[in-house]
Amino acid sequence: DTGVSQDPRHKITKRGQNVTFRCDPISEHNRLYWYRQTLGQGPEFLTYFQNEAQLEKSRLLSDRFSAERPKGSFSTLEIQRTEQGDSAMYLCASHRTGNNSPLHFGNGTRLTVT
């Protein structure tokens, strides 16, 4: 169990650019979640996958955001035409199917849009 891995750890981009983040969940964890955390707040749910299927998207996830998990293993989160309001920590989490499996978080990707 190597933990949930996220890359990059930090990303600085200019407004209007596209960015993509990657998450590698704990192996054999079939459920993968994306959360967003702004300074001084708790994480907020964005979307989640069971295997390769995206099962739910939050209203926070605007049309500029897209997430994929093509082979049911790693996932990517892309933000197009970034805005300053997109600056936040993007957290990935995973767990195994079954209600006794706790949610494990990665260390996040901190995005700064200038």
Add this chain to the structure above:
Amino acid sequence: GENVEQHPSTLSVQEGDSAVIKCTYSDSASNYFPWYKQELGKGPQLIIDIRSNVGEKKDQRIAVTLNKTAKHFSLHITETQPEDSAVYFCAATFSGGTSYGKLTFGQGTILTVHP
């Protein structure tokens, strides 16, 4: 949807004292309540959780209590140590559905333990 309120927003204690953080939730269907500790530059780390069929759970210096009727749950840390200093988040969800990992978090409590 679920709404979780957490208090206090900051808590300062002396080493060895106890610390208590309280949360309330709004959705009576919620039945799983984890607590996470987040250190600077890191993701949240699960420290303890409780399900609605249990009123109290303890793990060494950490305990959580749940009052389903009042929709309150609390984190208790005894014999605090400087390494307990971090941001603590409570969360709630309904574990019977497919989106069990879709947690609603409180706003966080910054705990500072002074040596």
